[in-house]
Amino acid sequence: MKIIMHIDVNSAFLSWTSVENIKTGRGPDLRNVPSIIGGDSATRHGIVVAKSIPAKKYGIKTADTVASAFQRCPDLVMAPPDHGLYTRYSREMMQYIRSYTDMLEQASVDECYIQLDLPTRDAALAIAYQIKDGIRNKLGFTVNIGISDKKVLAKTASDFEKPDKIHTLFSEEIPDKMWHLPIETLFMAGKSSSAKLRGLGIRTIGDLANSDPTIIEAHLKSHGRMLYAFANGIDDRDVNPVREEPKGIGNSETTSHDIRTVEEAFPLIKRLSASVSARMEKKGYLAGTIVLEIKFSDFTKCSRQTPCRFAVKSSEEIENYAIRLYQEIMEQNLGRSIRLIGVRAVKLVKSEELPPEQLSISDIIKPTYKKDQKLQKTLDMIRDKYGESAIHKGKDNINF
């Protein structure tokens, strides 16, 4: 029988920091005291990235501000994030789990799905215990494992009682184990969807499962259809062990103080472009489109994108596009101060897959940037003066 497991590290960032502290003897075990991994408030990075189980008992939640976490618990212990460390521990864990099966899909740095074909549910439980205890004994941290034959149910089950626990959630267990949970705990039911569902009188996952799906869909579109299916344990997503190509590569940064001038903005855009370029280079991608994102000091967001004339990868090229987009945004938002700038490369192509036809005449002639449409302007002028039929394309695949 097909078995899907969801394996999730308990308080991952916090556990991994603790294991490293124990190894190096340079810090405390944070797991059994109220503690958080948090950013630096002085540089406006002050949010909770991970919390210990004791910290959770104070009502501290991920993405709370560090300040509010300390208000809830003045004795809180805090450590800074270390993403390099997390990547190392993540690799070790995935490698260990692969010794059981290659049918592994990594869902994030600290969680994965595996799919197994086993004779019985008892066999599934036995293997889950082996994996859980193996990780604890060999790597020094604990995981929760959810077992089912559906991804969404395995995922939900792994979030039941923690830490170091295994739970099953098969279809016939749904009414008992899942339907009493608040709607907010359903996978993919975030703030906005939950609020809409509450507005419809839906308070639990069971309420949603037993509601009228046409009403749900009328209010939440295709997302509503998906949530209704999840609430009923319907999920045909497969465990996909093939690493998907990334759709985009980007970096953004919240600045320690608001940006008000181009003199402050340009160096940051330059740095972000250099970082994006280096990451693309490393993975062998070129970008077909560059996106610039801005978060203003009132937290409203704004983004602009532009296709590149030719696929780009160099820091200078990315920076040029990004700066023009920045100027375009700021022309429309004169005098506003900025909290965050992001640069993102999308429409990625593998560098070795670039066809030689890339440099075709239509690529050269096709105007791709608003501010650079000299050709278009000239054409418009001619048409204004001599009429629409005065000039036209000589070949179908050349778009004026």
Added chain:
DNA sequence: TCTGGGGTCCTAGGACCC
């Protein structure tokens, strides 16, 4: 008290083509 950074997917509206 003062709100991160990395992503993916969906939708609505407009442009453009047939």
Added chain:
DNA sequence: TCTGGGGTCCTAGGACCC
């Protein structure tokens, strides 16, 4: 001069995940 519907692509914004 006006009418039109379907399909596709692009952009900006929003929702969601960890």
